Amino acid sequence: LAKTTQPISMDSYEGQEVNITCSHNNIATNDYITWYQQFPSQGPRFIIQGYKTKVTNEVASLFIPADRKSSTLSLPRVSLSDTAVYYCLVKIKAAGNKLTFGGGTRVLVKP
Amino acid sequence: DAGITQSPRYKITETGRQVTLMCHQTWSHSYMFWYRQDLGHGLRLIYYSAAADITDKGEVPDGYVVSRSKTENFPLTLESATRSQTSVYFCASSELGQGVQETQYFGPGTRLLVL
Numbered sequence: 001l002a003k004t005t006q007p008i009s010m011d012s013y014e015g016q017e018v019n020i021t022c023s024h025n026n027i028a029t030n031d032y033i034t035w036y037q038q039f040p041s042q043g044p045r046f047i048i049q050g051y052k053t054k055v056t057n058e059v060a061s062l063f064i065p066a067d068r069k070s071s072t073l074s075l076p077r078v079s080l081s082d083t084a085v086y087y088c089l090v091k092i093k094a095a096g097n098k099l100t101f102g103g104g105t106r107v108l109v110k111p
Numbered sequence: 112d113a114g115i116t117q118s119p120r121y122k123i124t125e126t127g128r129q130v131t132l133m134c135h136q137t138w139s140h141s142y143m144f145w146y147r148q149d150l151g152h153g154l155r156l157i158y159y160s161a162a163a164d165i166t167d168k169g170e171v172p173d174g175y176v177v178s179r180s181k182t183e184n185f186p187l188t189l190e191s192a193t194r195s196q197t198s199v200y201f202c203a204s205s206e207l208g209q210g211v212q213e214t215q216y217f218g219p220g221t222r223l224l225v226l
Contacts, residue, residue, distance in 0.1 A: 041220070101154040
């Protein structure tokens with residue numbers, strides 16, 4: 001059964017780079033991959049979105065290989081305020097091309 | 112700029128009662144979504160709407176009803192609440208949706224407890 005998989009948690013230290021990979025082996029052909037950040041007691045917030053290769057904005061980079069079966073969110077030089085849960089969002093063909101969130105990766109940034 | 116709001120923010124109800132969660136957005140976005148978030152399941156899509164009077168099921172629609180008579184409002188009704196519907200409910204909107212994936216803007220959530 002096609003699904004979206006992320007690591008459950010990751011620990012890091014201030015100033016380090018954090019890379020979170022989402023595996024999505026059957027996504028809609030012409031659709032984007034989007035990543036969201038969620039703090040406790042808040043709704044998810046858009047971070048970055050891409051279709052292929054590499055996308056970079058002021059807060060993150062997104063790497064997508066040619067086969068689009070995974071994507072990696074890269075957070076450069078994290079700070080304590082980056083402690084949050086990070087979700088990937090894709091459309092899964094097997095789910096009728098419905099939007100499907102990954103299970104989320106809890107990132108803890110330590111001082 | 113109010114954005115997207117949800118009400119109530121917290122709700123306690125009893126099994127079998129009808130509950131309606133409200134969602135309102137001020138951007139005139141075409142698409143609106145309802146998700147539930149539970150420990151161990153992440154965010155799951157309940158229903159979505161592409162425009163007024165157009166709705167479609169998501170991953171977990173059973174036990175829920177939606178309507179969209181106006182573009183800015185997208186209420187979610189639990190017709191007969193069950194304990195398994197205890198969850199945090201998030202509403203979201205986007206200018207575009209299923210056709211071209213675009214940024215979704217989420218509300219603050221409603222915490223629902225069904226006793």
